[in-house]
Amino acid sequence: WLVIAVGLVRAYLAKGSYHSLYYSIEKPLKFFQTGALLEILHCAIGIVPSSVVLTSFQVMSRVFLIWAVTHSVKEVQTEDSVLLFVTAWTITEIIRYSFYTFSLLNHLPYLIKWARYTLFIVLYPMGVSGELLTIYAALPFVRQAGLYSISLPNKYNFSFDYYAFLILIMISYIPLFPQLYFHMIHQRRKVLSRTEEHKKFE
Amino acid sequence: MKHYEVEILDAKTREKLCFLDKVEPQATIAEIKNLFTKTHPQWYPARQSLRLDPKGRSLKDEDVLQKLPVGTTATLYFRDLGAQISWVTVFLTEYAGPLFIYLLFYFRVPFIYGHKYDFTSSRHSVVHLACICHSFHYVKRLLETLFVHRFSHGTMPLRNIFKNCTYYWGFAAWMAYYINHPLYTPPTYGAQQVKLALAIFVICQLGNFSIHMALRDLRPAGSKTRKIPYPTKNPFTWLFLLVSCPNYTYEVGSWIGFAIMTQCLPVALFSLVGFTQMTIWAKGKHRSYLKEFRDYPPLRMPIVPFLL
Numbered sequence: 051w052l053v054i055a056v057g058l059v060r061a062y063l064a065k066g067s068y069h070s071l072y073y074s075i076e077k078p079l080k081f082f083q084t085g086a087l088l089e090i091l092h093c094a095i096g097i098v099p100s101s102v103v104l105t106s107f108q109v110m111s112r113v114f115l116i117w118a119v120t121h122s123v124k125e126v127q128t129e130d131s132v133l134l135f136v137t138a139w140t141i142t143e144i145i146r147y148s149f150y151t152f153s154l155l156n157h158l159p160y161l162i163k164w165a166r167y168t169l170f171i172v173l174y175p176m177g178v179s180g181e182l183l184t185i186y187a188a189l190p191f192v193r194q195a196g197l198y199s200i201s202l203p204n205k206y207n208f209s210f211d212y213y214a215f216l217i218l219i220m221i222s223y224i225p226l227f228p229q230l231y232f233h234m235i236h237q238r239r240k241v242l243s244r245t246e247e248h249k250k251f252e
Numbered sequence: 253m254k255h256y257e258v259e260i261l262d263a264k265t266r267e268k269l270c271f272l273d274k275v276e277p278q279a280t281i282a283e284i285k286n287l288f289t290k291t292h293p294q295w296y297p298a299r300q301s302l303r304l305d306p307k308g309r310s311l312k313d314e315d316v317l318q319k320l321p322v323g324t325t326a327t328l329y330f331r332d333l334g335a336q337i338s339w340v341t342v343f344l345t346e347y348a349g350p351l352f353i354y355l356l357f358y359f360r361v362p363f364i365y366g367h368k369y370d371f372t373s374s375r376h377s378v379v380h381l382a383c384i385c386h387s388f389h390y391v392k393r394l395l396e397t398l399f400v401h402r403f404s405h406g407t408m409p410l411r412n413i414f415k416n417c418t419y420y421w422g423f424a425a426w427m428a429y430y431i432n433h434p435l436y437t438p439p440t441y442g443a444q445q446v447k448l449a450l451a452i453f454v455i456c457q458l459g460n461f462s463i464h465m466a467l468r469d470l471r472p473a474g475s476k477t478r479k480i481p482y483p484t485k486n487p488f489t490w491l492f493l494l495v496s497c498p499n500y501t502y503e504v505g506s507w508i509g510f511a512i513m514t515q516c517l518p519v520a521l522f523s524l525v526g527f528t529q530m531t532i533w534a535k536g537k538h539r540s541y542l543k544e545f546r547d548y549p550p551l552r553m554p555i556v557p558f559l560l
Contacts, residue, residue, distance in 0.1 A: 203435040208517035 051143040053078045058133075058140065072120070072127045072136070079136060082143075083116050107226075112139065115181055119216075122197060123188040131187060135180025138173045145169065167238040174234070178227055185216055192216060256317055256324050260288055263306040263329040275317065282313035284328070298407040301331040336407035343397040346416045350424030351390040357428035358383045369434045376438045378446050382431050382514050385453055386424075389506065392457065400464050402471045404478075423522045431514050439515040452509030459502035462488035467499070480545050493549075494557035496538040500530040501555055531555050 054075045061074035086109045092098040093105045120132055149166045152158040191197070198212040256277055260270040270291050275284065285297035301310040304320065306329045317326065358379075362370045374380070430436065439445040466489045470479045483490045491498035507523035534554035542548050553560060 202430075202433060203437050205437050205440055205515065206517040207430040207433070207437055207515060209430070 051082060051140050051147065054082065054136070055140045055144060058137070069130070070128050072132050075136070076127075080116055080121070083112050083139070087113065111181075114219075115184065118198075119185055119188050123191050125191045126184055126187045129184060129187050131180045131183030133180075135177045135184065138177035138180060142170065142173050142177070163241065167234070167241050170234050174227075174231055178223060182220055182223060185220055189213060189216060254324060256322075256326055258284060258317070258326045258328060260302070260328050260330050263303070263331045266306075269330060277316075277318035279317045280313060281311045281315045281317075284317070285313070288330070295330075295332060296336075298336040299333045301333050302328045303331070305329065333409065335410035337410045337413055338407050339403045339405065340397060342408060342413050342416060343401075344394060345413060346420045347390050347393045347397065349417055349421040351387055351394070353421055353424045354383065354386050354390075354428040357425070357432040360432065360434075364429070365434055372434070374432060374434075374436065376436060378438050378513065379431060379436060381446065381450065382510070385450070385510060385513070386428075389457065389510075392461065396461070396464055400468050402468055402473070402475075423518075423525075427514075427516060427518045427522060430516050430518055437515070439513070445515070446513055449509045449511075449513030453506050453513065454509075456502040456505035456509060459488040459491065460499055460506065462486045463491070463499040463502060466492075478544065480541065480548060491557075492552075494552060496541055496552050496554050497530075497534040500534050501557075504530060504555075531560060 057075040057078060058071055061071050065071070089098070090102065090106050090109055093100050093102040115135070120127060126132065145162065145165045149158065149162050152162055192199075193213045196212075198210070200208065200210050202209050254277065255273070256275040256279075258272040258275050259268060260272075261267065262269055270288050272284070272287050275287075281302055282297065285300050285302065288300060288302075289296055297313075303310050304322070304327075308329075310331075311320070311328075320326065357364060360369050360372055439449075466484055466486070467481060469484075470481055471477055481492050483492045488502075489498070491501060495501050504523060504527045507519070507526060511519040511523050531554070538552070538554035
């Protein structure tokens, strides 16, 4: 993810504008975000104590956005909303993976812990906005091309409207986002207050 | 005769909820639950879980106080199972839904397909046959719920009815939409395919019913005994030789038959999801059979002969 961050900064400095930065980090973004599927596997086989369901949700939604929306609908790749969520994800992931690495080394600087449990307050809504705006931007092109859609009649008597599906996804953010957000706020209170208590006794 | 004293504590807070003195030694847990309800009427017996250890497993209603490893003053821990609803109610609701919903689509009630199709009828014979099969299936389930099944538990948590109804009603609507659609495409191999599928469906429905009857006969009315099921004179029950839960095997078979008959992908998906769930249940049942009975036939698999 540092690769992506550096890539973004370099491309911005080279081009002078922040449009079309997607292309400069497209490959590492796809590689590293798709690689996060391993995190689901790790939960499933038990080497990581997180919930499989929660992790799946998180990772699948990211992978969906990268492949089923941004990659599939070429017209949205130049949208600013893409840069918005890529930036949010990049900062979040750099902090998150640093947190895990330092924790494993038993040498976690308070700054990293603080950053992980505080910056999400801004980064999470930022990411969600970028994601929603991107899906919204993709809609007319999906409609036009009939992307990933199948209509009747056909011999398997099945139909799927990707346009309607994307709208349903957008609607699902309404109940899901607050739940995840407030879960993080709750975690923050728990984790950061515990550190305060430890500091008092030192 | 020495009487027992029973105190009931909350399993989480250890708060003393109830103290019963002069309890008969032969009192069952069911009777104690009834006494507890008198002091806490909002916790009817079905939602009480009483246990000897706060983290232990629930005691059964039939357990007798005297036979439990307690002194003359017994301490029981209480856990609220949440609002309960009877199995019969859940089954009737979740099965009546698909029966009714499918017919809404079959008769092409307004606002489903375009207005020019309101109350029209399909010209494909397989669509009429599918309606008969689907309706028969759910009528059979309703009748079995009322007259055949003997349930070991009276109730389940209330939230299950919402979960279960969403599943059954949702899938029924999804399948019915396509099968009864004006643009429905009949099976590729025509009457041959439909005849074969119908045969599979009928055989599996008969099989499933036979197993339900055999299981019912294992358990006398009102009792909760569990015995190893064995094949009877009815050939459909001979599947017990190979499988612990042939009722599930036949059920999956019925839906596969229905999928072939209608050549409809949503039906195939419904069969797959149902198969996954039934496999989980079958494996659990198989495991408890093995645990409970030393002499359980070793050749049997949970749901698919020789394989799964």
